[in-house]
Amino acid sequence: xxxxxxxxxxxxxxxxxxxxxxxxxxxxxxxxxxxxxxxxxxxxxxxxxxxxxxxxxxxxxxxxxxxxxxxxxxxxxxxxxxxxxxxxxxxxxxxxxxxxxxxxxxxxxxxxxxxxxxxxxxxxxxxxxxxxxxxxxxxxxxxxxxxxxxxxxxxxxxxxxxxxxxxxxxxxxxxxxxxxxxxxxxxxxxxxxxxxxxxxxxxxxxxxxxxxxxxxxxxxxxxxxxxxxxxxxxxxxxxxxxxxxxxxxxxxxxxxxxxxxxxxxxxxxxxxxxxxxxxxxxxxxxxxxxxxxxxxxxxxxxxxxxxxxxxxx
Amino acid sequence: xxxxxxxxxxxxxxxxxxxxxxxxxxxxxxxxxxxxxxxxxxxxxxxxxxxxxxxxxxxxxxxxxxxxxxxxxxxxxxxxxxxxxxxxxxxxxxxxxxxxxxxxxxxxxxxxxxxxxxxxxxxxxxxxxxxxxxxxxxxxxxxxxxxxxxxxxxxxxxxxxxxxxxxxxxxxxxxxxxxxxxxxxxxxxxxxxxxxxxxxxxxxxxxxxxxxxxxxxxxxxxxxxxxxxxxxxxxxxxxxxxxxxxxxxxxxxxxxxxxxxxxxxxxxxxxxxxxxxxxxxxxxxxxxxxxxxxxxxxxxxxxxxxxxxxxxx
Numbered sequence: 001x002x003x004x005x006x007x008x009x010x011x012x013x014x015x016x017x018x019x020x021x022x023x024x025x026x027x028x029x030x031x032x033x034x035x036x037x038x039x040x041x042x043x044x045x046x047x048x049x050x051x052x053x054x055x056x057x058x059x060x061x062x063x064x065x066x067x068x069x070x071x072x073x074x075x076x077x078x079x080x081x082x083x084x085x086x087x088x089x090x091x092x093x094x095x096x097x098x099x100x101x102x103x104x105x106x107x108x109x110x111x112x113x114x115x116x117x118x119x120x121x122x123x124x125x126x127x128x129x130x131x132x133x134x135x136x137x138x139x140x141x142x143x144x145x146x147x148x149x150x151x152x153x154x155x156x157x158x159x160x161x162x163x164x165x166x167x168x169x170x171x172x173x174x175x176x177x178x179x180x181x182x183x184x185x186x187x188x189x190x191x192x193x194x195x196x197x198x199x200x201x202x203x204x205x206x207x208x209x210x211x212x213x214x215x216x217x218x219x220x221x222x223x224x225x226x227x228x229x230x231x232x233x234x235x236x237x238x239x240x241x242x243x244x245x246x247x248x249x250x251x252x253x254x255x256x257x258x259x260x261x262x263x264x265x266x267x268x269x270x271x272x273x274x275x276x277x278x279x280x281x282x283x284x285x286x287x288x289x290x291x292x293x294x295x296x297x298x299x300x301x302x303x304x305x306x307x308x309x310x311x312x313x
Numbered sequence: 314x315x316x317x318x319x320x321x322x323x324x325x326x327x328x329x330x331x332x333x334x335x336x337x338x339x340x341x342x343x344x345x346x347x348x349x350x351x352x353x354x355x356x357x358x359x360x361x362x363x364x365x366x367x368x369x370x371x372x373x374x375x376x377x378x379x380x381x382x383x384x385x386x387x388x389x390x391x392x393x394x395x396x397x398x399x400x401x402x403x404x405x406x407x408x409x410x411x412x413x414x415x416x417x418x419x420x421x422x423x424x425x426x427x428x429x430x431x432x433x434x435x436x437x438x439x440x441x442x443x444x445x446x447x448x449x450x451x452x453x454x455x456x457x458x459x460x461x462x463x464x465x466x467x468x469x470x471x472x473x474x475x476x477x478x479x480x481x482x483x484x485x486x487x488x489x490x491x492x493x494x495x496x497x498x499x500x501x502x503x504x505x506x507x508x509x510x511x512x513x514x515x516x517x518x519x520x521x522x523x524x525x526x527x528x529x530x531x532x533x534x535x536x537x538x539x540x541x542x543x544x545x546x547x548x549x550x551x552x553x554x555x556x557x558x559x560x561x562x563x564x565x566x567x568x569x570x571x572x573x574x575x576x577x578x579x580x581x582x583x584x585x586x587x588x589x590x591x592x593x594x595x596x597x598x599x600x601x602x603x604x605x606x607x608x609x610x611x612x613x614x615x616x617x618x619x620x621x622x623x624x625x626x
Contacts, residue, residue, distance in 0.1 A: 052390050053407075059383045060411065060435075063376050064418055064428065070372045071423040077365050094366075098373065105377055110384040114438045114467045115377065118431055122373075125427045141457060141472065148461050153528040154427045159454065215466040 067122070074126050081130065089130040090178075090224065092204050093231025095123055096305040099208055103308050112310065113214045121152035128155045136160050136169045137180040142218040146206055147180045149216035163191050170223045171198040179223035180206075187261045190270035192239055192301050199225055201302030202237050208305075212312035221304070233305045234277045238284060239298035245269040246293055255283040272301070380435070387439050394443070402443040403491075403537065405517050406544025408436055409618040412521050416621050425623065426527045434465035441468045449473050449482045450493040455531040459519055460493045462529035476504050483536045484511040492536035493519075500574045503583035505552055505614050512538055514615030515550050521618075525625035534617070546618045547590045551597060552611035558582040559606050568596040585614070 047055075081089075102119060106112050127133070134156025137147040144159060151157070160166045166179040181191070183205070195201060204222040207214065237260070242248050245264060248271060252259055256279045261272040275284060287295045360368075394402075415432060419425050440446070447469025450460040457472060464470070473479045479492040494504070496518070508514060517535040520527065550573070555561050558575065561582060565572055569592040574585040588597060600608045 047389070047393075049390070049393050052386055052393065055386050056383060057411075057414070059379050059386070060432070061414075061418065063379045064415060066372050066376045066379070067423060067428065067431070068419070068421045070369060071421040073365055073368050073372070075422060076360070077362070080360075080362050080365065098370075101370070101374075102377060105374065106381070108381045108384040109388060109442055110380060110438065111467055114434065114465065115380065117466050118380070118434055119373070121427065121431055121434070125423065129422055141454075144454060144457065145461065145466070148458065149466055152427065153430050153458070153462055154424055157528075215470075 070122075070126070071129070074129055078130050089127045089133075090203070090227050091229050091231070092222075092227070092305065093229060093233070096208065098123065100308060103209065103310065113209060113211065113216070116209055117149055117216070120150050121154075124151040125154040131176075132156070133176045133178060134158065134173070135178050135180060136166050136173075138163045138166050138182065140182070143180055143182055143220060146216055146218050146220050150180075150206055150208075150222070151178070167191070167194065167198065167200055167223065170200050170225065173225070175225045178203075181221050181223060183219045183221055183260055185259075185261055187263045187272075190239075190263050190265055190272075192237070192261070192272045193270065193298060195223070195301045196239070196299040201226060201300070202304060203227060203233075203302055205235075205304035205307065208307055209310060210307035211310040223302075232277075233303040235306055236275045236277070236279075236303040237301045238273045238275050239301050240271040240273050240287065241296045241298055242269045242271065242293050243267075244293055248293065248295075251287055251290055251293070251295070255279055255286065257284075270298075271295075276306075383435075383439070384442070387442055391443050402440045402446075403516070403540050404542050404544070405535075405540070405618065406542055406546070409521065411436065413621060416522065416623070426522060426524065426529070429522055430462055430529070433463050434467075437464040438467040444489075445469070446489045446491060447471065447486070448491050448493060449479050449486075451476045451479050451495065453495070456493055456495055456533060458529055459531050459533050463493075463519055463521075463535070464491070480504070480507065480511065480513055480536065483513050483538065486538070488538045491516075494534050494536060496532045496534055496573060498572075498574055500576045500585075503552075503576050503578055503585075505550070505574070505585045506583065506611060508536070508614045509552070509612040514539060514613075515617060516540060516546075516615055518548075518617035518620065521620055522623060523620035524623040536615075545590070546616035548619055549588045549590070549592075549616040550614045551586045551588050552614050553584040553586050553600065554609045554611055555582045555584065555606050556580075557606055561606065561608075564600055564603055564606070564608070568592055568599060570597075583611075584608075589619075 098119060099116065102115055103112060106115060135147050135151045136158050137143050138160055139162070147157065158169075160169060163181050166181050170177050170179040179200075192202075200223050202221045203224045206220050206222065207217055238257075240248075240252075245262065248262070248269060249259060252271070252273050255275075257273050257275040259271055260274050263270050284297065288297060411432060412429065415428055416425060419428060448460050448464045449471050450456050451473055452475070460470065471482075473482060476494050479494050483490050483492040492513075505515075513536050515534045516537045519533050519535065520530055551570075553561075553565075558577060561575070561584060562572060565584070565586050568588075570586050570588040572584055573587050576583050597610065601610060
């Protein structure tokens with residue numbers, strides 16, 4: 001047992017040594033620090049490690065008090081908006097505006113995606129405080145991460161067995177359930193076709209900030225029952241069906257749209273197409289009158305705001 | 314195609330109707346709101362929905378600018394601390410102090426666990442900016458969530474196949490890898506025994522805030538190579554071994570400790586015991602001199618700070 005006592009003793013000596021070493025190191029680098037990175041004007045000329053930590057603590061207190069004040073305003077909003085109505089609290093257009101402002105204002109070494117996640121946690125939690133909802137996500141660690149990144153840890157959260165289950169839970173959730181489903185260029189089946197019959201629609205596409213090398217980068221959709229939001233996204237999703245896959249890329253590109261996903265089913269080609277706001281109904285309908293491979297418009301399946309494109313990390 | 318155009322049209326009419334309905338609803342509840350929840354003093358007597366949203370936007374801007382300032386101070390800290398040394402940036406004692414301050418200062422309807430996660434994302438990301446590290450977590454959606462809750466989305470992140478792989482990656486990570494491993498009262502094997510030989514130790518136990526009904530509630534440990542942190546946690550973890558499982562609970566409780574996990578291996582009982590700071594080495598060593606079922610002390614395997622206990626949600 002002497003060995004046991006010795007180990008504890010050595011540990012403490014080591015710790016004291018490191019403590020002294022770090023104090024010396026801090027002194028050594030003080031001058032460099034003041035010459036290289038002056039930050040703001042302080043009463044004292046040379047901030048020590050402790051002073052820098054105290055500044056961090058003051059900033060954290062300020063952020064926390066701001067969050068508390070935000071929660072008081074949201075309490076007032078609840079009274080004004082009366083948002084116990086399902087689906088009334090989601091405002092993807094306003095959320096996108098918030099993200100654009102964050103990106104526009106950001107500077108410094110903190111990754112913008114960390115800022116994005118902080119606000120997603122804030123927005124998702126405060127929305128949940130206004131009108132409780134839950135998120136159901138299809139299987140897979142990547143998609144679980146996406147849902148946690150965008151909806152945080154306070155909202156109700158379940159992982160379904162299949163994408164069909166996700167859609168069904170959104171439909172039966174009476175506006176209180178959001179779904180998260182992956183987007184693959186080559187889908188196993190045309191999962192988007194039943195959406196419009198069920199009243200389920202795409203309300204967002206993730207990730208919202210497009211940046212090569214970013215974390216939480218899996219391409220996916222947020223599904224919901226129709227929202228009470230009055231803003232219209234800049235990309236509309238249209239389900240199309242063509243007798244064959246021949247020339248569909250060119251045809252859809254020619255009207256200004258793009259194919260997000262396609263699948264050959266029972267001898268015809270089912271297509272999930274993204275149509276920017278600039279593409280008119282007339283242009284979309286022209287796809288039904290093509291001499292070669294005329295398409296059928298199956299319906300709208302919602303829409304999303306174009307991601308905010310940033311240069312890579 | 315008339316049908317298609319009609320659908321869009323109906324959608325827009327519905328949206329306009331809802332917009333008018335909401336404006337009327339906002340007017341209707343303005344008076345109630347002013348009587349029930351006055352927030353601060355504003356030039357105008359009656360805040361509208363738009364005014365409340367503008368206040369939220371101003372708060373968000375303030376929080377964002379605070380975060381940017383925090384990143385500038387961390388840049389200065391990097392210069393002062395010279396924390397390219399592996400393991401130099403982790404300060405679990407200071408992080409625990411921060412959490413205690415957050416809990417002490419918190420009020421209002423925002424769940425404290427949402428605040429906890431926001432700061433965990435902030436702390437983990439800023440620590441990563443000082444000295445890059447990654448987190449390796451054992452299999453399971455619950456543990457993945459725990460690791461994302463506590464280390465956020467910016468740090469490197471992998472999920473290993475087994476707990477042994479987690480421990481091995483921490484050992485070979487030269488201080489740049491943290492592990493997350495579950496704590497079960499009845500473990501499959503005494504996984505903690507190899508830790509001290511490998512130089513790996515427990516540096517934290519999660520969740521840090523103990524509150525019934527909280528999200529991210531899975532009991533687990535954070536593993537690390539020895540830190541340069543000089544603070545000593547208030548709970549020490551000791552690996553004990555007894556000839557049998559008979560009376561081990563009473564014996565360990567009698568000195569003031571508790572059993573976190575136990576497993577019968579090859580005819581003896583391996584125990585992971587939590588010893589509060591108040592339990593002396595002499596008291597722990599007294600367990601080796603028990604007449605009935607004397608224990609062997611296998612070594613220290615780190616420690617953690619007692620969770621902050623809060624009443625349930």
